[in-house]
Amino acid sequence: MKFLKQLYTLWAAFWFIFLFLLLFPLFWIFLQKESWKPYAHYLNRFWGKLYFPIIGMPVRIRYEFEPDPKQAYVFCGNHFSYLDIAVMGLVVKNYFAFVGKSDLKSIPLFGYMFRKLHIQVDRNDKNSRTKSLTRSIRALQNGRSIVIFPEGGIISKQIPQMHPNLKDGAFIMAIQEQVPLVPISFLNNYKILYDDQLILHPQPIEIVVHQPIYTEGMTKENMDELKKHFADTVQTSLNRFHN
Numbered sequence: 001m002k003f004l005k006q007l008y009t010l011w012a013a014f015w016f017i018f019l020f021l022l023l024f025p026l027f028w029i030f031l032q033k034e035s036w037k038p039y040a041h042y043l044n045r046f047w048g049k050l051y052f053p054i055i056g057m058p059v060r061i062r063y064e065f066e067p068d069p070k071q072a073y074v075f076c077g078n079h080f081s082y083l084d085i086a087v088m089g090l091v092v093k094n095y096f097a098f099v100g101k102s103d104l105k106s107i108p109l110f111g112y113m114f115r116k117l118h119i120q121v122d123r124n125d126k127n128s129r130t131k132s133l134t135r136s137i138r139a140l141q142n143g144r145s146i147v148i149f150p151e152g153g154i155i156s157k158q159i160p161q162m163h164p165n166l167k168d169g170a171f172i173m174a175i176q177e178q179v180p181l182v183p184i185s186f187l188n189n190y191k192i193l194y195d196d197q198l199i200l201h202p203q204p205i206e207i208v209v210h211q212p213i214y215t216e217g218m219t220k221e222n223m224d225e226l227k228k229h230f231a232d233t234v235q236t237s238l239n240r241f242h243n
Contacts, residue, residue, distance in 0.1 A: 074174040079149035080190035096145040180212035185237035
């Protein structure tokens with residue numbers, strides 16, 4: 001069984017790389033002008049629509065709420081697996097900027113796309129955190145949504161229990177710009193791809209996009225309340241799925 005999973009992982013990795021390389025010339029073209037970047041974003045979504053069916057891994061998304069494609073949101077999910085990042089382009093249909101670790105920009109070719117299209121942050125560098133927050137707020141002001149994992153990485157030691165100490169950034173920007181915060185539950189990605197392993201355990205991917213949390217009228221004094229609302233929403237969904 002382990003050998004078959006290893007073979008499957010190699011096959012899935014081949015298609016992951018092959019499809020990206022096949023599409024990379026178009027990525028490169030679309031990333032040359034700011035006005036062309038939305039095309040690069042939707043090309044990434046197209047990659048996901050090709051990749052997951054090819055490797056035989058269904059993505060089941062339950063939308064309790066259908067986001068308005070013309071409105072900006074802060075999309076926040078739990079983060080237990082690197083698969084969360086790969087599938088996010090299928091989950092969120094809006095044009096968005098992903099806020100992720102600066103380490104990603106060092107990956108050949110993919111790092112170029114990430115650096116040009118998304119927002120990097122070094123969470124150990126206060127200046128980097130400030131710059132990423134400023135860029136995120138500017139993106140929201142320009143009508144572009146933000147995708148972020150408030151846990152600040154794959155750091156929970158009791159998966160599927162979320163890490164209790166959420167980072168402030170997502171909640172600050174949602175309150176400051178008075179945009180809805182949309183919780184997303186990745187229910188079983190950690191069972192498919194563990195953080196400390198490089199073997200896929202294939203099964204359908206299960207995701208829930210929850211009702212938005214509206215921030216109109218909120219101030220920084222409401223940040224803990226907003227954090228709790230987000231965490232309770234996602235954790236309840238995780239608990240329901242695993243019980």
